[in-house]
């Protein structure tokens with residue numbers, strides 16, 4: 268990949284490669300856009316096959332956070348980190364302390380949180396080195412694990428998508444096929460089960476599947492079979508790129524609504540499902556519950572306030588469908604339009620010079 272060429276194409280601000288030999292830290296922090304505020308996005312730890320693959324993931328995820336935060340109405344820009352390594356074997360305290368110091372060095376341009384492979388305990392270690400971390404333990408007055416909040420937002424967004432596809436937002440009796448029953452999807456399944464939906468689940472982790480079968484009466488299928496099962500709604504809740512040339516022809520669902528980031532392998536796959544009449548709830552709009560929850564920590568965490576904003580994911584998804592209809596475009600394009608419009612409006616609103624206390628002039632006056 269020609270990195271600068273790619274950065275220019277999608278207008279990335281900064282890419283930081285972080286290395287600490289003692290702890291084994293190899294991290295890539297990407298700050299995509301800070302027009303709306305500091306970049307907030309989680310840290311993913313994953314066993315990438317190559318550094319190129321890790322960089323590509325970090326770049327895509329960071330840009331997704333710019334759109335997610337903008338569409339959710341947050342005054343935050345987009346960024347993300349990937350740490351290269353096996354989260355089950357390669358973690359140590361020194362690694363997250365070293366990582367925290369790199370974040371501190373960015374002086375507030377980037378704020379982190381959990382993502383796949385990192386936990387509240389990891390965030391608590393980072394917190395020992397920097398304030399620029401969220402999703403830390405409730406003991407520190409913070410919001411803790413963002414997954415239940417993400418799940419609730421996905422549940423709300425799924426109801427809005429069901430209303431669009433079936434004329435009613437009730438999920439009672441609807442068959443929902445859930446790919447990956449990890450942190451987010453476990454809580455999503457609980458909401459769906461409580462409303463009377465029927466669940467079909469899969470995961471590469473057998474224990475996760477067994478828990479969903481036992482607690483929610485879910486039917487289990489093999490990971491490769493989830494795309495083609497007879498269902499009303501497909502909920503991708505594992506990793507990205509799963510809406511692609513191989514999986515689209517298998518789909519029987521009328522709705523796609525799940526938590527995974529970057530569900531479309533390429534934009535053209537969004538066009539393909541649109542042409543098939545599938546109602547797609549764009550990933551970064553429906554899965555914003557977690558970031559809305561952790562972002563509330565920046566004001567002094569208030570769960571009630573955060574949940575109120577997460578409820579609105581229902582309205583945000585409806586807004587996307589309305590733009591898609593108005594402009595006769597697929598929903599993924601409508602979501603981008605909604606986010607880009609907000610960023611551009613705010614860029615203009617914030618264009619006048621404002622003395623901010625860190626400016627050279629304020630220091631001169633203080634002398």
Ligand SMILES: NC(=O)C1=CN([C@@H]2O[C@H](COP(=O)(O)OP(=O)(O)OC[C@H]3O[C@@H](n4cnc5c(N)ncnc54)[C@H](O)[C@@H]3O)[C@@H](O)[C@H]2O)C=CC1
Nearest residue numbers: 413414417447449450451470471472490505526527528557
């Ligand atoms: N945790 C959060 O608050 C948020 C998560 N997301 C996204 O939602 C997705 C899930 O996140 P978490 O639940 O936190 O992660 P997780 O790691 O707890 O769960 C993912 C599950 O997917 C399973 N899985 C992986 N590959 C699979 C495959 N090929 N087939 C079937 N199952 C597979 C894993 O075994 C795991 O149980 C990720 O894409 C993440 O980026 C997005 C926004 C917030």
Ligand SMILES: CC(C)CC(=O)C(=O)O
Nearest residue numbers: 308309380381413557558
């Ligand atoms: C997990 C969230 C707190 C932030 C994030 O990285 C995301 O929404 O993907």
